Amino acid sequence: xxxxxxxxxxxxxxxxxxxxxxxxxxxxxxxxxxxxxxxxxxxxxxxxxxxxxxxxxxxxxxxxxxxxxxxxxxxxxxxxxxxxxxxxxxxxxxxxxxxxxxxxxxxxxxxxxxxxxxxxxxxxxxxxxxxxxxxxxxxxxxxxxxxxxxxxxxxxxxxxxxxxxxxxxxxxxxxxxxxxxxxxxxxxxxxxxxxxxxxxxxxxxxxxxxxxxxxxxxxxxxxxxxxxxxxxxxxxxxxxxxxxxxxxxxxxxxxxxxxxxxxxxxxxxxxxxxxxxxxxxxxxxxxxxxxxxxxxxxxxxxxxxxxxxxxxxxxxxxxxxxxxxxxxxxxxxxxxxxxxxxxxxxxxxxxxxxxxxxxxxxxxxxxxxxxxxxxxxxxxxxxxxxxxxxxxxxxxxxxxxxxxxxxxxxxxxxxxxxxxxxxxxxxxxxxxxxxxxxxxxxxxxxxxxxxxxxxxxxxxxxxxxxxxxxxxxxxxxxxxxxxxxxxx
Amino acid sequence: xxxxxxxxxxxxxxxxxxxxxxxxxxxxxxxxxxxxxxxxxxxxxxxxxxxxxxxxxxxxxxxxxxxxxxxxxxxxxxxxxxxxxxxxxxxxxxxxxxxxxxxxxxxxxxxxxxxxxxxxxxxxxxxxxxxxxxxxxxxxxxxxxxxxxxxxxxxxxxxxxxxxxxxxxxxxxxxxxxxxxxxxxxxxxxxxxxxxxxxxxxxxxxxxxxxxxxxxxxxxxxxxxxxxxxxxxxxxxxxxxxxxxxxxxxxxxxxxxxxxxxxxxxxxxxxxxxxxxxxxxxxxxxxxxxxxxxxxxxxxxxxxxxxxxxxxxxxxxxxxxxxxxxxxxxxxxxxxxxxxxxxxxxxxxxxxxxxx
Numbered sequence: 001x002x003x004x005x006x007x008x009x010x011x012x013x014x015x016x017x018x019x020x021x022x023x024x025x026x027x028x029x030x031x032x033x034x035x036x037x038x039x040x041x042x043x044x045x046x047x048x049x050x051x052x053x054x055x056x057x058x059x060x061x062x063x064x065x066x067x068x069x070x071x072x073x074x075x076x077x078x079x080x081x082x083x084x085x086x087x088x089x090x091x092x093x094x095x096x097x098x099x100x101x102x103x104x105x106x107x108x109x110x111x112x113x114x115x116x117x118x119x120x121x122x123x124x125x126x127x128x129x130x131x132x133x134x135x136x137x138x139x140x141x142x143x144x145x146x147x148x149x150x151x152x153x154x155x156x157x158x159x160x161x162x163x164x165x166x167x168x169x170x171x172x173x174x175x176x177x178x179x180x181x182x183x184x185x186x187x188x189x190x191x192x193x194x195x196x197x198x199x200x201x202x203x204x205x206x207x208x209x210x211x212x213x214x215x216x217x218x219x220x221x222x223x224x225x226x227x228x229x230x231x232x233x234x235x236x237x238x239x240x241x242x243x244x245x246x247x248x249x250x251x252x253x254x255x256x257x258x259x260x261x262x263x264x265x266x267x268x269x270x271x272x273x274x275x276x277x278x279x280x281x282x283x284x285x286x287x288x289x290x291x292x293x294x295x296x297x298x299x300x301x302x303x304x305x306x307x308x309x310x311x312x313x314x315x316x317x318x319x320x321x322x323x324x325x326x327x328x329x330x331x332x333x334x335x336x337x338x339x340x341x342x343x344x345x346x347x348x349x350x351x352x353x354x355x356x357x358x359x360x361x362x363x364x365x366x367x368x369x370x371x372x373x374x375x376x377x378x379x380x381x382x383x384x385x386x387x388x389x390x391x392x393x394x395x396x397x398x399x400x401x402x403x404x405x406x407x408x409x410x411x412x413x414x415x416x417x418x419x420x421x422x423x424x425x426x427x428x429x430x431x432x433x434x435x436x437x438x439x440x441x442x443x444x445x446x447x448x449x450x451x452x453x454x455x456x457x458x459x460x461x462x463x464x465x466x467x468x469x470x471x472x473x474x475x476x477x478x479x480x481x482x483x484x485x486x487x488x
Numbered sequence: 489x490x491x492x493x494x495x496x497x498x499x500x501x502x503x504x505x506x507x508x509x510x511x512x513x514x515x516x517x518x519x520x521x522x523x524x525x526x527x528x529x530x531x532x533x534x535x536x537x538x539x540x541x542x543x544x545x546x547x548x549x550x551x552x553x554x555x556x557x558x559x560x561x562x563x564x565x566x567x568x569x570x571x572x573x574x575x576x577x578x579x580x581x582x583x584x585x586x587x588x589x590x591x592x593x594x595x596x597x598x599x600x601x602x603x604x605x606x607x608x609x610x611x612x613x614x615x616x617x618x619x620x621x622x623x624x625x626x627x628x629x630x631x632x633x634x635x636x637x638x639x640x641x642x643x644x645x646x647x648x649x650x651x652x653x654x655x656x657x658x659x660x661x662x663x664x665x666x667x668x669x670x671x672x673x674x675x676x677x678x679x680x681x682x683x684x685x686x687x688x689x690x691x692x693x694x695x696x697x698x699x700x701x702x703x704x705x706x707x708x709x710x711x712x713x714x715x716x717x718x719x720x721x722x723x724x725x726x727x728x729x730x731x732x733x734x735x736x737x738x739x740x741x742x743x744x745x746x747x748x749x750x751x752x753x754x755x756x757x758x759x760x761x762x763x764x765x766x767x768x769x770x771x772x773x774x775x776x777x778x779x780x781x782x783x784x785x786x787x788x789x790x791x792x793x794x795x796x797x798x799x800x801x802x803x804x805x806x807x808x809x810x811x812x813x814x815x816x817x818x819x820x821x822x823x824x825x826x827x828x829x830x831x832x833x834x835x836x837x838x839x840x841x842x843x844x
Contacts, residue, residue: 037512
C-alpha cells in the first residue's frame with residue numbers, strides 16, 4: 001500500500017474512533033475472519049480452499065443513530081463502502097464486503113424501546129437477535145410470530161433487510177407484513193422516518209423501499225413492529241398425501257377456504273422418504289403434509305376439524321399429531337450444524353421460488369429436472385418443500401446438493417453457477433419469481449433484471465443513484481452493478 | 489450457532505467470542521490456512537467455560553471440550569498470553585492466585601482426633617471473604633459438628649486446569665489430595681463450586697482415588713440436609729424480601745445442584761427466591777468462570793453487569809449466590825453501576841437465621 005494511502009487509512013480510523021469510541025472500532029483479524037464469511041456456500045468453500053476473501057479494513061459497532069449519520073458523512077467524503085451486518089446468517093453474500101470498506105455491525109443497537117399493549121406494537125432497535133425480542137415479548141404475554149430457522153442467530157434488522165419469512169408466514173406474513181414504521185439513515189446522511197401505521201393512503205408507502213433492500217439504500221435504526229397476544233391454543237397435525245399434485249391442491253383449498261393455518265408444510269417424495277425414515281422411523285409412500293393452527297381455543301378446534309375434512313377429501317391419510325409436534329419441537333436442529341463451519345461444505349444452495357397456483361407444479365418438475373437430469377454426471381440431488389402459502393399461490397423451497405464436485409476451484413465455481421442458472425432460468429420461464437428470503441445478495445443479484453425486465457429494474461437503479469451517488473452503501477448487491485462473478 | 493446464549497458474546501457482541509467463532513478460527517488453523525496469533529490465542533481465553541452454549545445447543549456441540557483442548561495446545565506450543573502465563577506461574581509457585589502470606593486459616597488443624605468434616609474454603613474465600621469462613625464455623629459449631637480446616641490450604645489445581653495447564657493441575661491435585669488424606673475426614677464440604685466439581689468429578693477422572701471413600705458436598709447441599717434432618721434450625725425472617733438466587737455455573741449446570749440452595753433460602757425466609765428469567769440449566773454466567781475475572785476483568789465485568797441487570801428486571805433487592813467468584817464480580821458490577829442491590833453468599837444468609 002502506498003504511503004499516502006496508509007496515512008489516509010489511519011486518518012479514517014482515527015475519525016472512526018472519535019465517532020464510535022475506541023472500544024467500538026475493531027481491527028482484530030480474528031473478528032474480521034469471523035465476519036467475512038456468511039452462510040453462503042461460496043464464502044465457506046473459498047475459506048476452506050485457502051482463497052482470499054474480501055474483508056473490511058475495520059468493523060464498527062454503532063450504539064446510536066447519530067454515530068451512523070456521522071459515519072455516512074465520513075464515508076461519502078472518502079468514498080468508502082459501508083457494509084451493514086446483522087447476524088451474518090444470509091446465504092447469498094449479502095454482507096460480503098466485495099470492495100472492502102467498513103462493516104457496520106448493528107448488534108449493539110439491541111434495545112427494546114417501548115411496548116404498546118393497546119395498539120399491539122413494539123418499538124425496537126434493529127440489532128436485537130430475534131430470540132431476545134421474542135423472549136421480551138413472551139414475558140409480557142405477547143409474540144411477534146416470526147420464527148425463522150435462524151431465529152437464534154439473526155437480527156430483526158437482517159430479517160427486514162431481506163424481507164425474511166418465518167414458519168408461521170401463511171397466517172402472519174413476511175417482515176413486510178410485520179413492520180409498521182421504519183427509521184433509516186440514508187446513504188446521503190439524512191434520516192427517513194415512515195408513517196407510524198402500516199396501512200395508509202398518504203402517497204406511496206416509502207417504508208416498503210427499505211424492506212428487502214439488503215442495506216443498499218440505508219441503515220435501519222429503529223423499527224415499530226406488530227405484536228400478537230400469545231395464543232390460547234396451538235395444534236399440529238400430520239398427514240400423508242398420495243402425490244405432489246394432490247398436496248398442492250390440498251394446500252390451495254385450505255388457503256382458498258380462508259382457514260389461515262399458522263403453519264402448513266408439504267414435502268416432496270424425496271424429502272418425505274427422508275423424514276419418515278430418519279426422523280419418525282416409519283415406512284410410507286407419498287408426500288408428508290403438516291398443518292397447524294393457533295389462537296383462541298374454539299377457533300383452533302373448528303379450523304382444525306374443517307381442515308382435516310378437506311384433507312380427507314383429497315385422499316389424505318392422517319398420521320397423527322406426534323410427528324408434527326416433533327417437527328415443531330425439533331425444528332431448529334437441521335439448521336446451522338456446527339460441522340458446516342469446520343470443514344469444506346458440500347455444494348448446496350436454496351433457490352426459493354414463488355408463483356401462482358396454476359404454474360407452481362410445473363415449476364417444481366422443471367427445476368427438479370434441470371438439476372437432476374441436467375447435472376446427472378455429478379449426482380446432483382434436488383429436494384423441496386412448500387412452506388409459505390397464500391390464497392393465490394405458494395412458494396417452493398428447493399435445495400440442491402452436490403457431494404462430489406470438481407476438485408479444481410474454478411470448475412467447482414462454474415458448476416455451482418451453472419446449476420443455479422439452470423434452476424432459476426427454468427423457473428422464470430415457467431412463470432416463477434425468485435423469492436430468496438435469505439438474501440439475494442451477490443449470489444442472485446444478476447437475476448433481478450431477469451425477474452423485473454430491463455426497463456422496470458431501471459427504477460431501482462434510479463432510486464439507488466439518487467440516494468447514493470457515491471455508491472457507498474453495500475455495493476455489489478441486488479444486481480445494481482450488473483453481474484458480480486462468484487470467483488471474485 | 490449458540491451466539492444468543494453466550495454471555496461473553498452478549499457483552500462484547502463480537503462474532504469471534506462465540507462457539508461458532510472459536511470453531512471457525514480453530515478449524516482454519518487446523519487446516520493449515522491460518523496461524524496461532526496473539527489475537528486468536530487471546531480469543532480462546534475470552535471464554536468463561538460456563539457451558540451454557542453446550543446446554544442450549546441443538547446438537548450439544550461440546551464447546552467445553554474444544555476450549556479445554558485448545559488451551560492445552562496453546563500451553564504445549566508455548567503461545568500462552570502473558571497475563572495468563574503470569575497467573576498460572578503464580579498459582580504453581582504459591583498454590584494460590586492470591587498473596588498467600590496474607591491468608592490465615594481461622595480454624596486450627598486437629599490431626600490428633602478423628603475428624604468428621606473438613607471444610608475446604610479455597611483461596612478466594614480465605615483471602616477475599618474471611619467472614620464467610622467465620623460464619624461457616626458458627627453454623628457448624630451450632631450443630632456441634634466435629635470439623636476442621638487444613639492448616640494451610642493448597643491449590644486444588646482447578647484454576648490451572650481451566651487455563652489449560654492440565655499436567656500441572658493434576659500434580660497440584662495429587663498434592664492437595666495427599667494433604668487432605670493427612671486428616672482423613674469422613675466428609676469434605678466446600679463453599680466454592682469450582683473446588684466442589686474438582687474434588688467430586690475431576691479428581692476421579694484424573695485417577696486420584698484417595699478421596700473416593702470421602703463424601704463430598706457443596707456447603708448448600710450439606711446445610712440443607714442438616715435442615716431436613718432437623719439438626720440445623722433456622723429462624724424464618726419473612727421480612728427479608730426481594731431475594732433472587734443466581735445459579736453458579738459449576739454448581740448448577742456442571743454438578744446439577746439446583747434445589748439445595750433454593751430450599752435453604754426457603755428455610756431461612758419462608759419463601760422460595762425470585763428467579764432470573766434464565767435460571768437453573770439456562771442460567772447465564774456471572775463472568776468469573778475460568779478465572780476470567782483475573783485474565784479479562786473488562787469482559788468479566790460486562791458479563792457481570794448484564795446478569796445484575798437481569799436481577800433488576802425481576803425487582804430483586806438481594807442476589808444470593810453459592811460461589812465466592814460470583815459474589816466478587818457481582819459486588820464489583822453493582823459498585824460500577826452505582827445501584828442499590830446487595831450480594832450475599834448462601835452461607836451469609838443462613839448465618840443470619842441460625843437459632844443459637
